[in-house]
Amino acid sequence: MANDSNLMKTPFCDLHIAAGGRMVSFAGWYMPVQYPTGIKTEHLAVRESVGLFDVSHMGEFLVEGPGALGFLQRMASNDVSQLEIGQAQYAVACLETGGIVDDLLIYRRAADRFLVCVNAGRLTEDWAWFTQNHSAADDCTLVNASSDFAQLAIQGRNGAAVVQKLTDVDLSAIGTYRFTEGVAGGVDCIIARTGYTGEDGFELFFHRDHAEVMWHQVLEAGAEFGILPIGLGARDTLRLEMKFCLYGNDIDESTTPLEARLGWITKWKDKDFIGRDAIAAQVKAGMPRALVGFELRGKGVARHGYPVWLDGEPLGEVTSGAMTPSLGKAIGLCYLPRDRAAVGQSFEVEIRGKRVAAEVVKTPFYQRPY
């Protein structure tokens, strides 16, 4: 077990330990990488039925006031003005260079009230970046509410059925990337149809004081569906099968959202935001590289940091890689030159000193069958 003395703990920490969670250090937090069931079983539980994730380590910023929309339009790559009340949107925050500070989920709670969910591992940098770019002239308040919130994700095709047992809110009326605020399990929640697994499901934000009662209620409601608590290990394989970027692996301050193939959330043609000029210049000059998904054609498992070779030359590194539990294939992500990034492109991954054939494939690797 990791030495937990310097690590932050979510309000579910004791419950993870009681459930047999194998606790590790992750982004400064003491978190379960898996439970006794194991990563494969946990992964398949989410793909086939439902799983429960503690994602309370993620950060929450509240941006509120008449100028909230304008402030977020400057901070975020996506067009926040397109958000309806009760809708969530994926975006990145960029440096002036176009490099990514973090990826974000922005929830519009009212015309002038937003919640921004950020990565645990980037909370310090995000808060510094947001406050550095915020002034009285923005006419909105910016609050780091991360320590108030607990957050649970209930993911899988039976996720809605589980959450529905805990609330009178009609969940069928909440579409994908929509949310409402209401009572679930007797607790005031933000009930959002969002997630990081590629499955249907919900994320619940609520005050951390209610963590224990909520955990038990969700597991009890999910028992008939075989719900399992899911650790960070399966969270990673699930997101990788969807080619969802992981900050620090696939995206960072040296990658632009266009290189990461996040052009669909980067509205540089439509609006101004920090980093827009650099991104527009990159489009004009020609994008140097693109993030691709690949399958290994030879034996082995490609992992984060393994060298990538193209035409006999070392070119970069695998940004994420794993043997995928759903598909039984060794898959991964890496950057390739833009003109060599098409599906079918062959290249090599160096695995323990040997170069193994790989091929760019269509992503996501996994398609939801319903």
Next chain:
Amino acid sequence: MSEIPAKLRYTEDHEWVSVTDGVATIGITFHAQDQLGDVVYLGDFPDEGDGVEQGDVVGVVESVKATSDIYSPVTGEIVEVNSDLDDSPELVNSDPYDGGWLIKIRLADEGELDDLLSPGDYKALIEQA
């Protein structure tokens, strides 16, 4: 299944060794597979007939989350690699001391067996970790 069978010898790298007629069968321990989690791939084994030295890397175990080298606990010649693991790497988790064995090595020097840990010493090793 006992987690540390009394009839086996062990290494600090969490391998077990069983010797019959001068041939060492080598696998990873219950503790090792438990720490690794679900094993998804094994590979990079030498070919049958290859010579290996004590301490050489003789393969790799990959779980969903981790990659772990296998070190030869002895010097000798590779006699056999467990081909069942090609299709069923999960045997290393479900049956680490029997069906999940990895390689067999004909011993060049039985004196090297004295370098291995007794079950009691190995138990002490994993308990202090």
